Amino acid sequence: MxxxxxxxxxxxxxxxxxxxxxxxxxxxxxxxxxxxxxxxxxxxxxKPECIHSAKTTTFNIGLDDFYPALMVLGIGIVSSFMMFIIEIYVHFKARLFKKKMEIIPIYPFVK
Structure with missing residues (x-):
């Protein structure tokens, strides 16, 4: 079976x-x-037919039209890189300060 x-x-x-x-x-x-x-x-x-044929309508996009977008992108990249450097610096200083406080104990009764 x-x-x-x-x-x-x-x-x-x-x-x-x-x-x-x-x-x-x-x-x-x-x-x-x-x-x-x-x-x-x-x-x-x-597929729907195109109203304007690509052969009859031509348009050119130059750098003058595209320049503002490139500027915004560049400003964003630079500002994010600067913020990254500042974050690394602050983290390093905080870690150094914490390590310094652990090495030197502070006693309220000793000058």
Whole structure:
């Protein structure tokens, strides 16, 4: 006797053997009734036509138009780098101050 995990039902056997045939019959019925073309148009719509052709309208973007964006980017990079350096400096000083306070104990009764 086989273990329960290997037992197959009649539905499993029919499904594995008849799957390809059923799909073919189903697609054939859709094509006969005209539903297949409708579904194809629904799921794959026609690409819309462009109003202005690329051949008739040309435009050039120069550095004068792009310069403000580059300036904002540059200012952002420089300011973030400066903030990074300041954070490193503050962290180093805080760690140095903490280490200094651990080395020299402060007693209130000793001058």
């Amino acid at each position: 086989q273990p329960p995990s290997r037992i197959k039902t009649v539905g499993d056997i029919l499904e594995s053997n008849m799957r390809v045939g059923c799909e073919d019959i189903f697609l054939q019925r859709l094509a006969q009734n005209g539903i297949l073309s409708r579904e194809t148009l629904f799921w794959h719509p026609v």
